[in-house]
Each structure stands twice: as C-alpha cells, then as structure tokens.
Amino acid sequence: xxxxxxxxxxxxxxxxxxxxxxxxxxxxxxxxxxxxxxxxxxxxxxxxxxxxxxxxxxxxxxxxxxxxxxxxxxxxxxxxxxxxxxxxxxxxxxxxxxxxxxxxxxxxxxxxxxxxxxxxxxxxxxxxxxxxxxxxxxxxxxxxxxxxxxxxxxxxxxxxxxxxxxxxxxxxxxxxxxxxxxxxxxxxxxxxxxxxxxxxxxxxxxxxxxxxxxxxxxxxxxxxxxxxxxxxxxxxxxxxxxxxxxxxxxxxxxxxxxxxxxxxxxxxxxxxxxxxxxxxxxxxxxxxxxxxxxxxxxxxxxxxxxxxxxxxxxxxxxxxxxxxxxxxxxxxxxxxxxxxxxxxxxxxxxxxxxxxxxxxxxxxxxxxxxxxxxxxxx
Numbered sequence: 435x436x437x438x439x440x441x442x443x444x445x446x447x448x449x450x451x452x453x454x455x456x457x458x459x460x461x462x463x464x465x466x467x468x469x470x471x472x473x474x475x476x477x478x479x480x481x482x483x484x485x486x487x488x489x490x491x492x493x494x495x496x497x498x499x500x501x502x503x504x505x506x507x508x509x510x511x512x513x514x515x516x517x518x519x520x521x522x523x524x525x526x527x528x529x530x531x532x533x534x535x536x537x538x539x540x541x542x543x544x545x546x547x548x549x550x551x552x553x554x555x556x557x558x559x560x561x562x563x564x565x566x567x568x569x570x571x572x573x574x575x576x577x578x579x580x581x582x583x584x585x586x587x588x589x590x591x592x593x594x595x596x597x598x599x600x601x602x603x604x605x606x607x608x609x610x611x612x613x614x615x616x617x618x619x620x621x622x623x624x625x626x627x628x629x630x631x632x633x634x635x636x637x638x639x640x641x642x643x644x645x646x647x648x649x650x651x652x653x654x655x656x657x658x659x660x661x662x663x664x665x666x667x668x669x670x671x672x673x674x675x676x677x678x679x680x681x682x683x684x685x686x687x688x689x690x691x692x693x694x695x696x697x698x699x700x701x702x703x704x705x706x707x708x709x710x711x712x713x714x715x716x717x718x719x720x721x722x723x724x725x726x727x728x729x730x731x732x733x734x735x736x737x738x739x740x741x742x743x744x745x746x747x748x749x750x751x752x753x754x755x756x757x758x759x760x761x762x763x764x765x766x767x768x769x770x771x772x773x774x775x776x777x778x779x780x781x782x783x784x785x786x787x788x789x790x791x792x793x794x795x796x797x798x799x800x801x802x803x804x805x806x807x808x809x810x811x812x
Contacts, residue, residue, distance in 0.1 A: 440535035447721035448557035472497035516542035551808035558718030584719035608797030637707035642672030671696035
C-alpha cells in the first residue's frame with residue numbers, strides 16, 4: 435500500500451501519532467510518505483526529533499509551505515506539489531491530520547484518473563477558531579471519505595458542529611510501551627537526585643500555552659508549597675513560558691518550581707513524579723495521560739470531557755474540577771498523602787486500561803483496516 439500522511443506541523447502529541455503511524459506502517463512493508471509545513475509559525479513548529487526519526491527510517495519527507503496557513507495561494511502551491519507526489523509515488527490513500535491539509539489533498543486529487551480516498555484524523559478542536567474557520571473546516575470534513583475523531587467526546591463535538599455521522603469513526607490514539615533511555619540528560623539526573631533527597635515531585639508535561647493551563651497548577655502549588663518538601667516540574671516549550679516564570683517569581687516559588695523546557699525524552703521524567711498533572715482546558719486525546727498509565731504514575735486531570743473519557747476518578751486516576759484551584763489542591767494533596775497500597779491498585783488499573791485500548795498496535799491495525807476498506811471499495 436502507498437500511503438501519504440499530510441499534516442500542518444510535526445509537533446506535540448499529534449506529531450508523535452503521525453510519526454508512529456508512518457514508522458509502523460513502514461515497518462510493515464508499506465510505502466509511506468509524509469508532508470508537513472516548512473516554516474515555523476508563532477507557537478507552531480516541527481519537532482526536531484520527529485524530523486530526525488523520519489529521515490533515519492528513509493521515509494520520504496516533504497517540507498512545503500504552507501499546509502498550515504489559511505491562505506489559498508500558498509495552499510494551491512502545496513496542492514500542485516502534492517499532485518506530483520501522488521502521481522510519482524502511486525499513492526493509494528491520503529491520511530491527513532488537520533483540515534487545511536485535507537483541503538489541499540482534495541484539490542491535489544482533482545484531475546487524477548483514479549479515486550484516491552482521503553481521511554482526516556481530528557486530533558483536537560482548537561479553541562482559537564473563528565466561526566468562519568469552523569464553517570470552513572466542517573465543509574472540508576464533509577467532503578472527505580472518513581473523519582477520525584480520537585475520542586468519543588470529539589465525535590460528539592463534530593456531530594454537533596455538523597459533520598455527517600456516516601463519515602465519523604472513532605480510533606483512539608495508541609502509543610508504544612518501549613522507551614529509549616537517555617542517560618546523558620542532566621535535568622533527569624538532577625531530578626533523580628532530588629527524588630533521592632525525599633522530595634515529592636509534582637510534574638506537568640505539555641506545550642506551555644493557555645489551552646494547557648499550566649498557570650492553574652502554579653496557583654494551586656502556591657497553596658501547597660509549605661505543606662510538603664516538594665518540587666513542581668514543568669516540561670515543555672511555548673509562547674506562554676515568560677508569563678509563568680514571572681508568576682513563579684512574583685509568588686516567590688523560584689526554589690520550588692523548575693522549567694526544564696522541551697525534552698525529546700519527556701516520558702522518562704514521569705517515573706520520578708509522585709503525580710502527573712494535566713490542568714488542560716481542552717484536549718483531543720492527551721498522550722501524556724497514556725504515558726502516565728504506562729509508567730504507573732498517578733495521573734491527575736481536569737474533568738473536561740476528553741480526560742473524563744480516559745480517567746475514572748479514584749479508579750485509574752484522579753479528576754479535579756476544571757479551572758478550580760482548590761479542587762486541584764485537594765486532588766494533589768490527596769495523592770501525596772494517600773496510602774501506597776491504594777495508589778498501587780489505581781496505577782495497576784490504569785496500566786490495564788492502556789493495554790486494553792491504547793497500545794500502538796491496536797491503533798495501527800484499525801487504521802490499516804479502514805485504509806483497506808476504502809481502497810477495496812473504490
């Protein structure tokens with residue numbers, strides 16, 4: 435099978451899913467190509483690790499501007515190049531990972547003497563869309579063969595927005611349990627030393643932005659810092675970092691809060707955390723939760739629908755009321771003083787949840803089944 439993946443940027447959890455799909459499909463003997471934008475935009479970029487890994491596997495990678503901007507001239511430029519890629523690589527199916535790449539794929543496919551199915555994975559519904567952008571995206575999705583929300587919550591959202599039910603199929607994100615260890619990370623060594631000194635470690639991983647809402651964790655930690663010998667660790671990059679560092683300085687938490695920046699090996703940190711906190715305002719399918727499940731670290735998430743779909747409070751993790759500082763304080767404190775046997779049961783149940791629904795092989799199989807269905811149908 436000749437598969438083309440098209441995305442805006444290889445960034446964050448969505449970028450990881452694009453890479454994992456391309457890499458695993460390549461391992462299975464399929465001919466895979468990947469298209470992403472070339473030029474960085476404010477808050478958006480291609481993570482170097484994904485670019486490096488794709489090139490290391492000799493998967494054809496095309497960086498073309500722009501599959502991100504909503505500028506028709508630039509989109510048409512990409513479409514012209516995509517049409518050549520489709521023809522030259524005898525593409526059987528196009529798997530897009532956002533609406534603008536999907537629109538470009540529709541244009542590029544036009545005029546080719548055979549039908550090429552196009553699907554789109556909807557990794558998350560951005561909270562910065564205007565009404566015009568929403569209407570545009572829904573129109574694009576209703577012109578595709580299938581749209582893949584990564585959660586049942588996202589499926590319900592798309593239905594309410596006007597996406598045709600018969601085009602929707604939920605496929606959960608899946609991740610690999612194996613982890614490549616990096617023994618040269620000085621921050622990781624520092625964290626290990628802190629842990630050995632008896633500190634409680636509260637961790638948060640994700641792009642530093644308003645949607646991920648790390649500010650709420652700092653507000654909560656301000657109320658907890660004197661109750662425990664503890665550190666609060668943030669891993670991630672983003673345009674909201676300056677705001678958070680200023681807030682930490684104003685609260686005089688400089689000795690307790692650390693910003694480690696973006697880490698290729700972010701998951702390695704999780705095993706040192708006493709709890710992993712996701713204070714997000716919105717998500718698609720948060721990969722970090724699944725990583726916490728694998729590492730058997732208690733996960734605390736805001737009770738937004740996407741996280742509620744994965745975490746059952748007190749069963750495989752913990753929930754707090756979204757945007758409520760005192761609710762988050764209570765959840766963190768509850769984990770840090772909790773009985774070890776109780777936490778052991780919870781993290782074991784979380785790991786079983788991962789094995790049942792979120793292994794990467796399950797995701798790969800479901801996508802390949804859908805590809806085959808569409809190719810054979812046409």
